[in-house]
Amino acid sequence: MRDVTVGTETVLGKxxxxxxxxxIGDQALPLxxxxxxxxxxxATVYRLCQELVALRLLARxxxxxxxxxxxxxxxxxxxxxxxxxxxxxPFLLDLYERTHETVHLGVLDGAEVVYVSKIxxxxxxxxxxxxxxxxxxxxxxxxxxxxxxxxPSLRQSVLSKPLERRTPHTIVAPGSLSKAVTAIRRTxxxxxxxxxxxGITCVAAPLVGADGAVAAISLTGPTGRFRPERHVAALQxxxxxxxxxxxxxxxxxxxGG
Amino acid sequence: MRDVTVGTETVLGKxxxxxxxxxIGDQALPLxxxxxxxxxxxATVYRLCQELVALRLLARxxxxxxxxxxxxxxxxxxxxxxxxxxxxxPFLLDLYERTHETVHLGVLDGAEVVYVSKIxxxxxxxxxxxxxxxxxxxxxxxxxxxxxxxxPSLRQSVLSKPLERRTPHTIVAPGSLSKAVTAIRRTxxxxxxxxxxxGITCVAAPLVGADGAVAAISLTGPTGRFRPERHVAALQxxxxxxxxxxxxxxxxxxxGG
DNA sequence: GACCTACGTCTCGGTGAGCGAAACGTTCGA
DNA sequence: TCGAACGTTTCGCTCACCGAGACGTAGGTC
Numbered sequence: 001m002r003d004v005t006v007g008t009e010t011v012l013g014k015x016x017x018x019x020x021x022x023x024i025g026d027q028a029l030p031l032x033x034x035x036x037x038x039x040x041x042x043a044t045v046y047r048l049c050q051e052l053v054a055l056r057l058l059a060r061x062x063x064x065x066x067x068x069x070x071x072x073x074x075x076x077x078x079x080x081x082x083x084x085x086x087x088x089x090p091f092l093l094d095l096y097e098r099t100h101e102t103v104h105l106g107v108l109d110g111a112e113v114v115y116v117s118k119i120x121x122x123x124x125x126x127x128x129x130x131x132x133x134x135x136x137x138x139x140x141x142x143x144x145x146x147x148x149x150x151x152p153s154l155r156q157s158v159l160s161k162p163l164e165r166r167t168p169h170t171i172v173a174p175g176s177l178s179k180a181v182t183a184i185r186r187t188x189x190x191x192x193x194x195x196x197x198x199g200i201t202c203v204a205a206p207l208v209g210a211d212g213a214v215a216a217i218s219l220t221g222p223t224g225r226f227r228p229e230r231h232v233a234a235l236q237x238x239x240x241x242x243x244x245x246x247x248x249x250x251x252x253x254x255x256g257g
Numbered sequence: 258m259r260d261v262t263v264g265t266e267t268v269l270g271k272x273x274x275x276x277x278x279x280x281i282g283d284q285a286l287p288l289x290x291x292x293x294x295x296x297x298x299x300a301t302v303y304r305l306c307q308e309l310v311a312l313r314l315l316a317r318x319x320x321x322x323x324x325x326x327x328x329x330x331x332x333x334x335x336x337x338x339x340x341x342x343x344x345x346x347p348f349l350l351d352l353y354e355r356t357h358e359t360v361h362l363g364v365l366d367g368a369e370v371v372y373v374s375k376i377x378x379x380x381x382x383x384x385x386x387x388x389x390x391x392x393x394x395x396x397x398x399x400x401x402x403x404x405x406x407x408x409p410s411l412r413q414s415v416l417s418k419p420l421e422r423r424t425p426h427t428i429v430a431p432g433s434l435s436k437a438v439t440a441i442r443r444t445x446x447x448x449x450x451x452x453x454x455x456g457i458t459c460v461a462a463p464l465v466g467a468d469g470a471v472a473a474i475s476l477t478g479p480t481g482r483f484r485p486e487r488h489v490a491a492l493q494x495x496x497x498x499x500x501x502x503x504x505x506x507x508x509x510x511x512x513g514g
Numbered sequence: 515g516a517c518c519t520a521c522g523t524c525t526c527g528g529t530g531a532g533c534g535a536a537a538c539g540t541t542c543g544a
Numbered sequence: 545t546c547g548a549a550c551g552t553t554t555c556g557c558t559c560a561c562c563g564a565g566a567c568g569t570a571g572g573t574c
Contacts, residue, residue: 010560011268011532012305016312019331027336032550041534046552048269055273059337067335069366072373074276075332076389078324079284080316086387090379097354109326116329122347130343132333267531268561289521298563303523 014040015048019057022067024133030064075132081107081116084215087249088207091242092119092217098234102220104129104202106142108150111158113143116215127200127220138163138177139170141192141204145216148184149206155181169194189232194223203228205239209246217242271297272305276314279324281390287321332389338364338373341472344506345464348499349376349474355491359477361386361459363399365407368415370400373472384457384477395420395434396427398449398461402473405441406463412438426451446489447473451480460485462496466503474499 008017021037022029029037035045049065052058056070076082084107092103102120106113112134129135137143137158147155155178163172171177184190192202204218217239219231265274278294279286286294292302306322309315313327333339341364349360359377363370369391386392394400394415404412412435420429428434441447449459461475474496476488 010308012272012308012312015269015272016314022334024334026334030550031552042551043534043536043553044532047532051267051269055269057273066337067331069335069338069364069371072332072335072338073371073389073391074324075329075335076387077279077281077283078326078329078332080323081326081329082388089375089377093350093353093376093378096350107326114326114330118346119350120346121350130333131339132330134330287521288523299522300524300563300565301561304561 008040011048014038014044015052018045018048018052019067019071024130026066028061028064028066034065084246085116087245088117088217088242091238091245092117095217095219095234095238096121099219099231101226101231102127104142104204104218104220105215106140106146106218107215108137108146108154109134111137111154113137113140113146125200125220125222126197128197129220135196136164136166138172139166139192139196141190141202141218142216144181144184144190144192145204145206145218148181148190149208166196167194167198169198171195188236191228199223201226201228203231203235205232205235206243207239207246208243210250214246265297268305271295271301272309275302275305275309276324276328281387283323285318285321285323291322341503342373344502345374345474345499348495348502349374352474352476352491352495353378356476356488358483358488359384361399361461361475361477362472363397363403363475364472365394365403365411366391368394368411370394370397370403382457382477382479383454385454386477392453393421393423395429396423396449396453397475398447398459399473399475401438401441401447401449402461402463402475405438405447406465406469423453424451424455426455428452445493448485456480458483458485460488460492462489462492463500464496464503465500467507471503 008014017038017040018034021034031042031046031049034049035042038045049058053060053065056068058065059068085105088105092105096103096119100121102118102125104115105117106115113136115129115131115133115135118129118131135143137147147158159174159178163170163174163177165172171180188205190204192200192204194200199222200220201223202218202220204216207215207217209215217235219228219235221228265271274295274297275291278291288299288303288306291306292299295302306315310317310322313325315322316325342362345362349362353360353376357378359375359382361372362374363372370393372386372388372390372392375386375388392400394404404415416431416435420427420431420434422429428437445462447461449457449461451457456479457477458480459475459477461473464472464474466472474492476485476492478485
């Protein structure tokens, strides 16, 4: 399902390839499926899976293998994400209580958004975002904020490649996007009006740590009911308060990778 | 800092050993520290770290290595934890809004609690729990619930070993714990009155999935102000509602490992 | 300045862990 | 009854991995 270009010739490379071949919604995958996705030899995948199970990185199920709790534990020790998350949670809760809309916290990694937290109530908004998941920069509110307040070289590299059209509303003209980004830099707020998924509207504001823009928070709702303009004040207030704490604590700043 | 007994003779074993040698609060660890913690040869750790960086499982910092965002992404795909988490979040939020106290969601893994979620406001409760972290069963509210509603063999094995004393209030007499567990089974609620950490009080209730008790939720607060008895009703109501949803969705059930 | 220690990096020859072709038993559905 | 797909196991070859050791540097002590 994914092709990794680095080091498939080493054991470690093969093992990570297997682990990463699990998509975000997957439950248990049978051996043959892993063979298909990774392109590795059947015996190799079999042997490695055995070992990964012994190491508690995979778990055996009747229908195949799944990523195990050991990986969850390990992942939650990644310091950059965890530090930001622990700092942010009380603020995200504030925002949720004031609005009762879905709250996201996202960071930049490479040229994509990675969602670090998602807080939502019972009202189901069928948004494609998931914690630990990725989305493009140009069609999400958080992404556009990161684009606007991030490194200029990033802006250039994103604008130089063709932009993927996700919905009829996705901004794919580099000129329009560039203009939008400039406006976002001025206003400090970005919108996503069904640009990443139909029926979904978002607003986002930047979080500025001790060393520049590092992350963003957003509110998400269904296009009909959800009025993003109404929540701009609360969103920005939260973003500013959280940014202050980040700076005060000398937050090291989120660095992708 | 930790000794893993499996497969240190394979590359994969060594790599996981390195990754797991990061404790939960660690930022960046220098090479020498990793050598010390793992007991591996300097050149080996060096080589493996190089490769782990290339695979985006570690990140290079001026002061050493840290667990990278790639691990966070991977960890969030662990299906059992993620499935439970996504289902539970709206309910945990309800509970937080009603009480404004710290909410935990924990599951059983081996003979310990693993925290899957922690929701807290600005009021800092200096509790030792962290998402992805572990605590013993016998001295935490969630742990005692899991003990009470979990497999009888687990109960026996925990009671047969000497119980670690964490505070003067920790129940270390097997007889007393056994009695407490019986009471918990009857009442459906467990308390932790400064048994795991001084100044910390908790209440917990079980989550029962399609195939038996699989998890527990709890409320935590500072001993002085926090009155656990006042929140029992809200806690249990939330637990029941969430359990119902778990059963209705045929929640596969959390299985450790 | 001279000495020492600790650290990160790199080299190199020996060897055993890992490789993949192939065979095997089983369970499906055709 | 046949065939296809799957999980499992064997086996001999070979190359990726190992660890002793050397090297340059930084920092601390006398």
